[in-house]
Amino acid sequence: xxxxxxxxxxxxxEAFTRExxxxxxxxxxxxxxxxxxxxxxxxxxxxxxxSVNRYRRxxxxxxxxxxxxxxxxxxxxxxxRIRRQRRKHAATTGGITIETRARxxxxxxxxxxxxxxVRRLTVHLPPEYARRLFEARDTGAGExxxxxxxxxxxxxxxxxxxxxxADDLEVELTDIDYLDxxx
Numbered sequence: 390x391x392x393x394x395x396x397x398x399x400x401x402x403e404a405f406t407r408e409x410x411x412x413x414x415x416x417x418x419x420x421x422x423x424x425x426x427x428x429x430x431x432x433x434x435x436x437x438x439x440s441v442n443r444y445r446r447x448x449x450x451x452x453x454x455x456x457x458x459x460x461x462x463x464x465x466x467x468x469x470r471i472r473r474q475r476r477k478h479a480a481t482t483g484g485i486t487i488e489t490r491a492r493x494x495x496x497x498x499x500x501x502x503x504x505x506x507v508r509r510l511t512v513h514l515p516p517e518y519a520r521r522l523f524e525a526r527d528t529g530a531g532e533x534x535x536x537x538x539x540x541x542x543x544x545x546x547x548x549x550x551x552x553x554x555a556d557d558l559e560v561e562l563t564d565i566d567y568l569d570x571x572x
Contacts, residue, residue, distance in 0.1 A: 391532030392565050393539065397522075400570040401472045402464055409467040413456060416463045417445040423466050434458040479572035480520035486513045486571040487539060492564035493548075505563065510547060518542035519572060536562045 390398070410416045420430045427441040434441075436455055443449035444459075451459060479485050487510070494505035522538045544560035545551065 391535065392568050393522075393532060393535040394526065396568045396570045397526060398465070400572060401475070402467075403571070404471050404475045405468055406471055407468070409460075409463050413444050413451060413459060414447050416459050417441060419463055420459070420466075421445065430462075433462055475572060476519075476523050480516055480523055482516060483519070483572055484514055484516045485519035485522065486511065487543070487568065488571075489539075489562075489568040490566040491562055491568065493540075493543075494561040494563055505561075507564070507566070510543065512543055512547045514539075514542040514546055536565075539568075 410419050417430065420433070421427055421441075424430050424433060427438040427445070431438040431441045434455060435458065436451070440449065440451075444451055450456075490507065490509040492505050492507050518538060518541070522535065525534050525538055540560050540562040543562070544558065548558055548560055549556070
């Protein structure tokens with residue numbers, strides 16, 4: 390996953406109304422219910438079905454890397470309805486807030502500076518950009534396309550100030566130091 394997909398996942402997890410299971414046994418039981426079998430869970434986390442059953446019974450504890458995969462798999466599937474509701478709200482009425490520190494490159498008319506600069510921005514984008522971002526992610530768009538959607542939103546709302554200035558400015562988002570989303 391890329392930086393933007395990670396940020397979307399973190400924002401989704403902030404919406405949880407209940408904590409996901411914490412113990413390995415409870416996490417494995419949850420995954421078996423979600424995926425249907427120990428074999429499917431094993432394929433998801435990269436171990437054998439026997440190991441999954443041992444984790445479920447408490448007869449074995451997983452290595453740290455396997456435990457991290459189990460936790461990530463649980464968090465990825467936890468409370469899907471809550472996630473959908475928040476995304477729908479962001480895409481229809483709420484919009485999305487982006488906080489980032491990144492290098493922004495510019496294409497601007499002659500006589501103005503077009504040197505890229507690192508900026509720290511916190512900008513609330515309207516629902517249209519949230520909808521486009523979620524649609525792009527759901528259709529399997531890569532990190533580059535997701536960056537383009539965010540760059541267009543920041544270009545229109547922050548740099549062009551909703552059409553009040555810098556009409557010919559084109560913004561490119563590169564070298565993301567960090568990116569955080571809230572919706």
